[in-house]
Amino acid sequence: MSRATEVTGTHRxxxxxxxxxxxxxxxxxxxxxxxxxxxxSWYSWRHQLPALAAAGYRAAALDVRGYGRSSRPEAVSAYRMLELVEDNVAxxxxxxxxxxxxxxxxWGATVAADSALVRPEVFTAVGLLSVPYAPRGGPRPSEIFARMGGEEEFYVSYFQAPGRAEAEIEPDVRGWLxxxxxxxxxxxxxxxxxPDPHFVARGGRLRDRFPGGPLPSWLSRDDLDVYAAEFERTGLSGALNRYRNMDRDWEDLAPWDAAPVVQPSLFVGGxxxxxxxxxxxxxxxxxxTLPGLVSSHILDGCGHWIQQERPHEVNRLLTGWLASLPTRAASTLVRARPAGG
Structure with missing residues:
Protein backbone atom coordinates (compact mmCIF):
# COMPACT_ATOMS: atom_id res chain seq x y z
CA MET A 1 0.00 0.00 0.00
CA SER A 2 1.37 3.42 -0.96
CA ARG A 3 1.79 5.96 1.79
CA ALA A 4 2.46 9.64 2.05
CA THR A 5 6.09 10.47 2.66
CA GLU A 6 6.76 11.18 6.31
CA VAL A 7 8.88 14.29 6.81
CA THR A 8 10.69 14.76 10.09
CA GLY A 9 10.75 18.50 10.49
CA THR A 10 9.58 21.37 12.65
CA HIS A 11 6.33 23.06 11.64
CA ARG A 12 6.28 26.79 12.40
CA SER A 41 2.50 23.25 -0.95
CA TRP A 42 5.54 22.89 1.30
CA TYR A 43 5.03 19.12 0.82
CA SER A 44 6.42 19.44 -2.72
CA TRP A 45 9.87 19.64 -1.09
CA ARG A 46 9.45 16.50 1.03
CA HIS A 47 12.40 14.79 -0.73
CA GLN A 48 14.67 17.84 -0.53
CA LEU A 49 14.26 18.74 3.16
CA PRO A 50 16.13 15.70 4.52
CA ALA A 51 18.73 15.77 1.74
CA LEU A 52 19.59 19.42 2.35
CA ALA A 53 19.62 18.89 6.11
CA ALA A 54 22.01 15.96 5.70
CA ALA A 55 24.27 18.15 3.56
CA GLY A 56 24.61 20.73 6.35
CA TYR A 57 21.89 23.26 5.58
CA ARG A 58 18.88 24.63 7.40
CA ALA A 59 16.15 23.95 4.85
CA ALA A 60 12.80 25.72 5.25
CA ALA A 61 9.91 24.86 2.91
CA LEU A 62 7.05 27.32 3.15
CA ASP A 63 3.41 27.48 2.17
CA VAL A 64 3.18 30.55 -0.07
CA ARG A 65 0.48 33.01 1.03
CA GLY A 66 -2.89 31.69 -0.07
CA TYR A 67 -1.81 28.06 0.33
CA GLY A 68 -1.98 25.50 3.11
CA ARG A 69 -1.67 26.86 6.61
CA SER A 70 -0.39 30.29 5.58
CA SER A 71 -2.68 33.31 5.70
CA ARG A 72 -5.05 33.92 2.79
CA PRO A 73 -5.74 37.64 2.32
CA GLU A 74 -9.05 38.32 0.63
CA ALA A 75 -8.02 40.96 -1.92
CA VAL A 76 -6.78 39.64 -5.27
CA SER A 77 -4.14 42.39 -5.35
CA ALA A 78 -2.62 41.00 -2.12
CA TYR A 79 -1.02 38.26 -4.21
CA ARG A 80 1.16 40.55 -6.34
CA MET A 81 4.83 39.63 -6.65
CA LEU A 82 6.26 42.36 -4.44
CA GLU A 83 4.03 41.16 -1.57
CA LEU A 84 5.38 37.62 -1.95
CA VAL A 85 8.94 38.92 -1.98
CA GLU A 86 8.34 40.67 1.33
CA ASP A 87 6.83 37.48 2.78
CA ASN A 88 10.09 35.72 1.95
CA VAL A 89 12.13 38.48 3.59
CA ALA A 90 9.91 38.25 6.68
CA TRP A 107 5.69 29.90 -9.82
CA GLY A 108 8.10 29.53 -6.92
CA ALA A 109 11.00 29.86 -9.38
CA THR A 110 9.66 33.21 -10.53
CA VAL A 111 9.09 34.27 -6.92
CA ALA A 112 12.65 33.18 -6.05
CA ALA A 113 14.20 35.03 -9.01
CA ASP A 114 12.27 38.21 -8.25
CA SER A 115 13.16 37.96 -4.56
CA ALA A 116 16.83 37.84 -5.53
CA LEU A 117 16.33 40.70 -7.98
CA VAL A 118 14.42 43.02 -5.65
CA ARG A 119 16.14 42.15 -2.35
CA PRO A 120 19.71 41.12 -3.28
CA GLU A 121 20.97 42.09 0.19
CA VAL A 122 18.84 39.26 1.63
CA PHE A 123 18.94 36.54 -1.04
CA THR A 124 22.54 35.72 -1.88
CA ALA A 125 21.96 32.91 -4.40
CA VAL A 126 18.98 31.57 -6.34
CA GLY A 127 18.04 28.14 -7.70
CA LEU A 128 15.33 27.84 -10.34
CA LEU A 129 13.47 24.62 -11.16
CA SER A 130 11.26 24.25 -14.25
CA VAL A 131 10.60 27.93 -15.06
CA PRO A 132 13.57 29.91 -16.46
CA TYR A 133 14.27 33.48 -15.45
CA ALA A 134 12.91 35.95 -17.99
CA PRO A 135 13.39 39.63 -17.08
CA ARG A 136 10.44 41.98 -16.98
CA GLY A 137 9.83 43.62 -20.34
CA GLY A 138 7.81 43.56 -23.52
CA PRO A 139 4.03 43.91 -23.80
CA ARG A 140 1.59 43.58 -20.93
CA PRO A 141 1.38 39.86 -20.01
CA SER A 142 -2.38 39.59 -20.52
CA GLU A 143 -1.92 40.75 -24.12
CA ILE A 144 0.71 38.06 -24.76
CA PHE A 145 -1.37 35.25 -23.28
CA ALA A 146 -4.50 36.34 -25.13
CA ARG A 147 -2.64 35.83 -28.44
CA MET A 148 -1.23 32.41 -27.57
CA GLY A 149 -4.35 30.29 -27.86
CA GLY A 150 -5.59 31.10 -31.36
CA GLU A 151 -8.95 29.35 -31.56
CA GLU A 152 -8.40 28.03 -28.04
CA GLU A 153 -7.63 29.73 -24.74
CA PHE A 154 -4.28 29.51 -22.96
CA TYR A 155 -4.60 28.21 -19.42
CA VAL A 156 -3.14 31.40 -17.90
CA SER A 157 -5.90 33.44 -19.53
CA TYR A 158 -8.44 30.85 -18.37
CA PHE A 159 -7.28 31.37 -14.78
CA GLN A 160 -7.62 35.17 -14.92
CA ALA A 161 -11.29 35.70 -14.07
CA PRO A 162 -11.98 35.25 -10.33
CA GLY A 163 -14.28 32.31 -9.70
CA ARG A 164 -14.11 30.78 -13.16
CA ALA A 165 -11.44 28.13 -12.57
CA GLU A 166 -12.67 27.62 -9.00
CA ALA A 167 -16.04 26.55 -10.41
CA GLU A 168 -14.29 23.84 -12.41
CA ILE A 169 -11.89 22.63 -9.73
CA GLU A 170 -13.59 22.86 -6.35
CA PRO A 171 -16.46 20.37 -6.88
CA ASP A 172 -13.81 17.64 -7.32
CA VAL A 173 -10.49 18.91 -6.00
CA ARG A 174 -8.84 15.51 -5.73
CA GLY A 175 -9.83 14.41 -9.22
CA TRP A 176 -8.79 17.72 -10.77
CA LEU A 177 -5.41 17.70 -9.06
CA PRO A 195 -4.85 18.01 -27.61
CA ASP A 196 -2.50 20.08 -25.46
CA PRO A 197 -3.68 20.26 -21.81
CA HIS A 198 -2.28 23.79 -21.50
CA PHE A 199 -5.13 25.06 -23.69
CA VAL A 200 -8.90 25.14 -23.24
CA ALA A 201 -11.44 24.76 -26.03
CA ARG A 202 -13.72 27.77 -26.19
CA GLY A 203 -16.55 27.11 -23.76
CA GLY A 204 -14.77 24.04 -22.38
CA ARG A 205 -12.86 23.16 -19.24
CA LEU A 206 -9.17 22.63 -18.64
CA ARG A 207 -9.84 19.14 -17.26
CA ASP A 208 -11.34 18.06 -20.58
CA ARG A 209 -7.74 17.69 -21.81
CA PHE A 210 -6.41 15.79 -18.78
CA PRO A 211 -5.37 12.17 -19.36
CA GLY A 212 -7.26 9.33 -17.76
CA GLY A 213 -5.51 6.33 -16.30
CA PRO A 214 -3.02 5.87 -13.47
CA LEU A 215 -1.37 8.46 -11.30
CA PRO A 216 2.17 9.53 -12.18
CA SER A 217 4.81 7.23 -10.74
CA TRP A 218 6.08 9.95 -8.38
CA LEU A 219 2.65 10.51 -6.79
CA SER A 220 1.15 7.94 -4.44
CA ARG A 221 -2.54 7.99 -3.59
CA ASP A 222 -1.62 9.11 -0.10
CA ASP A 223 0.57 11.91 -1.48
CA LEU A 224 -2.39 13.05 -3.56
CA ASP A 225 -4.53 12.96 -0.43
CA VAL A 226 -2.12 15.38 1.27
CA TYR A 227 -2.46 17.92 -1.52
CA ALA A 228 -6.21 17.42 -1.93
CA ALA A 229 -6.91 17.80 1.77
CA GLU A 230 -5.21 21.19 1.86
CA PHE A 231 -7.08 22.57 -1.15
CA GLU A 232 -10.39 21.09 -0.04
CA ARG A 233 -9.93 23.05 3.17
CA THR A 234 -8.69 26.34 1.66
CA GLY A 235 -10.24 26.43 -1.78
CA LEU A 236 -8.23 27.46 -4.84
CA SER A 237 -8.69 31.24 -4.95
CA GLY A 238 -5.53 32.05 -3.00
CA ALA A 239 -3.46 29.89 -5.32
CA LEU A 240 -5.11 31.15 -8.52
CA ASN A 241 -4.75 34.78 -7.48
CA ARG A 242 -1.06 34.58 -8.40
CA TYR A 243 -2.11 34.35 -12.06
CA ARG A 244 -4.47 37.30 -11.60
CA ASN A 245 -1.64 39.65 -10.70
CA MET A 246 0.63 39.26 -13.69
CA ASP A 247 -0.28 42.65 -15.15
CA ARG A 248 0.18 44.26 -11.72
CA ASP A 249 3.58 42.60 -11.48
CA TRP A 250 4.50 43.99 -14.89
CA GLU A 251 3.68 47.47 -13.59
CA ASP A 252 5.30 47.02 -10.17
CA LEU A 253 8.55 45.64 -11.59
CA ALA A 254 9.03 48.45 -14.14
CA PRO A 255 12.05 49.79 -12.16
CA TRP A 256 13.75 46.44 -12.84
CA ASP A 257 12.93 46.29 -16.55
CA ALA A 258 15.37 43.97 -18.36
CA ALA A 259 17.46 43.66 -15.18
CA PRO A 260 19.68 40.61 -14.71
CA VAL A 261 19.84 38.51 -11.56
CA VAL A 262 23.55 38.64 -10.75
CA GLN A 263 23.82 36.32 -7.73
CA PRO A 264 25.14 32.78 -8.17
CA SER A 265 22.34 30.76 -9.75
CA LEU A 266 21.28 27.29 -10.86
CA PHE A 267 18.67 26.16 -13.37
CA VAL A 268 17.17 22.69 -13.71
CA GLY A 269 14.52 21.93 -16.34
CA GLY A 270 12.87 18.87 -17.86
CA THR A 289 20.12 37.60 -17.71
CA LEU A 290 21.83 35.25 -15.22
CA PRO A 291 25.49 36.27 -15.38
CA GLY A 292 26.14 34.45 -12.10
CA LEU A 293 24.88 31.11 -13.46
CA VAL A 294 26.92 28.27 -12.01
CA SER A 295 25.28 25.47 -14.00
CA SER A 296 22.19 24.67 -16.06
CA HIS A 297 20.70 21.20 -16.50
CA ILE A 298 17.91 19.79 -18.69
CA LEU A 299 16.88 16.34 -17.44
CA ASP A 300 15.97 13.66 -19.99
CA GLY A 301 12.64 11.92 -19.49
CA CYS A 302 11.46 14.51 -16.97
CA GLY A 303 8.29 16.57 -16.97
CA HIS A 304 7.22 19.60 -14.98
CA TRP A 305 7.29 18.32 -11.36
CA ILE A 306 11.07 18.12 -11.38
CA GLN A 307 12.00 17.70 -7.72
CA GLN A 308 9.27 15.08 -7.26
CA GLU A 309 9.76 13.20 -10.53
CA ARG A 310 13.55 13.04 -10.14
CA PRO A 311 14.26 13.65 -6.45
CA HIS A 312 17.66 11.92 -6.21
CA GLU A 313 19.09 13.65 -9.26
CA VAL A 314 17.72 17.02 -8.20
CA ASN A 315 19.08 16.56 -4.69
CA ARG A 316 22.51 15.79 -6.13
CA LEU A 317 22.42 18.89 -8.31
CA LEU A 318 21.19 21.12 -5.51
CA THR A 319 23.72 19.97 -2.93
CA GLY A 320 26.55 20.17 -5.46
CA TRP A 321 25.57 23.70 -6.37
CA LEU A 322 25.17 24.74 -2.75
CA ALA A 323 28.62 23.38 -1.93
CA SER A 324 30.08 25.68 -4.60
CA LEU A 325 28.56 28.85 -3.15
CA PRO A 326 30.54 30.21 -0.17
CA THR A 327 33.13 32.32 -1.98
CA ARG A 328 30.89 32.97 -4.97
CA ALA A 329 27.98 34.24 -2.88
CA ALA A 330 30.16 36.64 -0.89
CA SER A 331 31.63 38.34 -3.92
CA THR A 332 28.33 38.49 -5.78
CA LEU A 333 26.52 40.04 -2.83
CA VAL A 334 28.87 43.02 -2.91
CA ARG A 335 28.13 43.62 -6.61
CA ALA A 336 24.38 43.14 -6.14
CA ARG A 337 23.97 45.47 -3.15
CA PRO A 338 22.29 48.77 -4.11
CA ALA A 339 24.40 51.91 -4.18
CA GLY A 340 24.94 53.18 -0.66
CA GLY A 341 24.09 49.73 0.79
Missing part, protein backbone atom coordinates in the same frame (compact mmCIF):
# COMPACT_ATOMS: atom_id res chain seq x y z
CA UNK A 13 4.01 29.76 11.87
CA UNK A 14 5.96 33.01 11.51
CA UNK A 15 4.71 36.59 11.08
CA UNK A 16 4.73 38.17 7.64
CA UNK A 17 2.94 40.94 5.72
CA UNK A 18 0.39 38.27 4.73
CA UNK A 19 -0.36 37.66 8.41
CA UNK A 20 1.38 34.36 9.03
CA UNK A 21 3.46 32.03 6.89
CA UNK A 22 3.56 28.32 7.66
CA UNK A 23 6.81 26.48 7.03
CA UNK A 24 8.54 23.21 7.76
CA UNK A 25 12.24 23.32 8.57
CA UNK A 26 14.86 20.67 8.97
CA UNK A 27 18.61 20.77 9.63
CA UNK A 28 21.13 23.35 10.80
CA UNK A 29 23.51 25.58 8.89
CA UNK A 30 23.09 28.22 6.17
CA UNK A 31 19.42 28.93 5.51
CA UNK A 32 17.90 27.62 2.28
CA UNK A 33 14.36 28.82 1.59
CA UNK A 34 12.24 26.52 -0.62
CA UNK A 35 9.30 28.06 -2.51
CA UNK A 36 6.69 25.84 -4.19
CA UNK A 37 4.53 26.44 -7.26
CA UNK A 38 0.94 25.83 -8.41
CA UNK A 39 -0.97 23.83 -7.25
CA UNK A 40 1.29 22.52 -4.50
CA UNK A 91 10.47 34.50 6.88
CA UNK A 92 14.25 34.99 6.78
CA UNK A 93 14.04 37.57 9.56
CA UNK A 94 11.64 35.47 11.65
CA UNK A 95 14.08 32.58 11.49
CA UNK A 96 16.75 34.83 12.96
CA UNK A 97 18.83 35.21 9.80
CA UNK A 98 19.96 38.17 7.73
CA UNK A 99 20.44 36.31 4.45
CA UNK A 100 19.32 33.11 2.75
CA UNK A 101 19.72 31.10 -0.41
CA UNK A 102 16.37 30.80 -2.19
CA UNK A 103 15.21 27.95 -4.44
CA UNK A 104 11.87 27.81 -6.23
CA UNK A 105 9.87 25.57 -8.54
CA UNK A 106 7.23 26.64 -11.09
CA UNK A 178 -4.79 14.09 -10.14
CA UNK A 179 -5.50 15.02 -13.75
CA UNK A 180 -3.43 18.20 -13.66
CA UNK A 181 -0.42 16.48 -12.13
CA UNK A 182 -0.71 13.63 -14.67
CA UNK A 183 -1.05 16.04 -17.61
CA UNK A 184 2.37 17.58 -16.89
CA UNK A 185 4.27 14.45 -15.75
CA UNK A 186 6.64 12.73 -18.16
CA UNK A 187 5.19 9.26 -17.67
CA UNK A 188 1.49 10.17 -17.95
CA UNK A 189 1.21 13.30 -20.11
CA UNK A 190 -0.81 13.09 -23.34
CA UNK A 191 1.08 11.64 -26.27
CA UNK A 192 2.31 13.97 -29.02
CA UNK A 193 -0.51 14.81 -31.39
CA UNK A 194 -3.23 14.73 -28.75
CA UNK A 271 13.07 17.86 -21.51
CA UNK A 272 9.33 17.11 -21.51
CA UNK A 273 8.32 20.24 -19.60
CA UNK A 274 6.55 22.88 -21.68
CA UNK A 275 8.07 25.56 -19.45
CA UNK A 276 11.49 24.55 -20.74
CA UNK A 277 10.55 24.30 -24.41
CA UNK A 278 8.37 27.42 -24.64
CA UNK A 279 10.96 29.49 -22.81
CA UNK A 280 14.00 28.11 -24.62
CA UNK A 281 14.88 31.67 -25.64
CA UNK A 282 15.04 32.70 -21.99
CA UNK A 283 17.48 29.86 -21.32
CA UNK A 284 19.60 30.91 -24.32
CA UNK A 285 19.73 34.43 -22.86
CA UNK A 286 21.22 33.32 -19.53
CA UNK A 287 24.71 34.76 -20.24
CA UNK A 288 23.04 38.18 -20.09
Missing amino acids: LVPSPAGRIHLVEQGAGPLVLLVHGFPE VVRALGEETAIIIGHD AGFYAALSADTMPAPGL VQDASTTWLAGAIDAYPD
